[in-house]
Structures are given as structure tokens and as C-alpha cells.
Amino acid sequence: MFREPTENDGSKMYTLVKKTKVLDLNSPYSYLMWAKYFNKTSIIAEIDDELVGFISGFIQPHSPHTLFVWQVAVDKSQRGKGLATNLLVNLLKQLEDKNIHYLEATVTPSNLPSRNLFTGLANKLETNCKVKECFSAEQFPDSTHEPEFTYRIGPLK
């Protein structure tokens, strides 16, 4: 059910993000690229060969023990069942040999499910979740964009 993505999953990842109507939709190319070159730090969930959720992530270039979670998306039909939490837990398992000490993600203030996802993960892993502003609203070209707050979870070991 959980596995690393391949380049053949990129277009399905794009379509799932488009369907959420909440996440920033990046170019189709970026999802193909992520699935092909950032597969080790990303994960997908499938049910009956259908992609129902994914996380795209990377290890921060200047902080090799910090996993940055870029996007998390779960198909509407599967929400509220713990799937996003399981994706995060399984991604950390996938990276067991990389000594990941912290997981970071940015969240907009209005995204309650996402805030609960990351604070809930910290509770389940019995660790801290520190929140601070990452990007202010003014830093975005589009003046309607909310600020993004970093949720830093850890230490994980």
C-alpha cells in the first residue's frame, strides 16, 4: 500500500493536488521530477492500484538530519482515517538509515486539518512541535497568499 514513487506516479500526484483545491498546484513537470529524483524522500499510498495519497519531501541541503515535507495530499474519499499520519510515519521508516532528527513542514494558519496532522504526529511520537513564521504574506507575489508557518517536529530519536 505504501511505496516510493516512480516517475510514472508524477502525473497522478499532480492530479490529486489539483483535486484538493487547497494546495498550491505546481507544474506537471515538477511532480514528474519529484517522483523521479526525490523518490527516496517521498512516498505514495495506493488502494487497488489507485493513488490515494502522497508526500513529497526532501532532506534540507544545509541540515542533513532534517526532512522537509513539501506537500501532503490525501484523496477526499480517504480523509480522516489516519492515512496522512501513516504516510508520515512510513516515510520516516523509509528514511531510517538517514538519521532524521527533525521533520519540518510549512502550514497556512487557515489549514486546520494540516495543523492537526503535524501537532498530532508530534503527540504520537511523544516529541515537540515548535511553530514559527517561515514566509510572510508579503514575500509572496500574490498578495492574497497567507503566511506560511514552519512546524518543526522533534527530536525524533
Ligand SMILES: CC(C)(COP(=O)(O)OP(=O)(O)OC[C@H]1O[C@@H](n2cnc3c(N)ncnc32)[C@H](O)[C@@H]1OP(=O)(O)O)[C@@H](O)C(=O)NCCC(=O)NCCS
Ligand atoms: C491535511 C490532510 C493531508 C490530512 O489527511 P488525513 O488522512 O485526513 O489526516 P489524518 O486522518 O492522518 O489526521 C491527522 C490529524 O488531523 C485531524 N484532522 C483530519 N482531518 C481534519 C479536519 N477536516 N478537521 C480537523 N482536524 C482534522 C485528525 O483528527 C488527526 O488528528 P489527531 O492525530 O489528533 O487524531 C488532508 O485533509 C488533505 O489532503 N487536505 C488537502 C491538502 C492539504 O491541506 N495538505 C496539507 C498541506 S501540507
